[in-house]
Amino acid sequence: xxxxxxxxxxxxxxxxxxxxxxxxxxxxxxxxxxxxxxxxxxxxxxxxxxxxxxxxxxxxxxxxxxxxxxxxxxxxxxxxxxxxxxxxxxxxxx
Numbered sequence: 001x002x003x004x005x006x007x008x009x010x011x012x013x014x015x016x017x018x019x020x021x022x023x024x025x026x027x028x029x030x031x032x033x034x035x036x037x038x039x040x041x042x043x044x045x046x047x048x049x050x051x052x053x054x055x056x057x058x059x060x061x062x063x064x065x066x067x068x069x070x071x072x073x074x075x076x077x078x079x080x081x082x083x084x085x086x087x088x089x090x091x092x093x094x
Contacts, residue, residue: 016060019082022046022073023053029075037073
């Protein structure tokens with residue numbers, strides 16, 4: 001999240017390009033429903049990793065947006081974030 005703070009404060013025109021991972025508890029979370037929620041919220045289709053993590057690249061994701069995500073989806077165990085300066089592509093690298 002420190003990348004977001006750095007880019008958000010240092011670059012007024014930063015587009016909020018981040019790689020997000022939403023990690024859920026391993027017990028009975030419907031990841032397909034969570035995928036649909038992510039798509040409806042961010043217009044991105046996440047991939048499922050390790051049977052409990054959704055991964056996707058988001059654009060225009062600020063700290064305020066992350067706060068809202070945490071409040072809306074109480075099932076999220078934790079979020080990992082990797083921010084970049086540019087959104088050269090809608091895809092992400094491994």
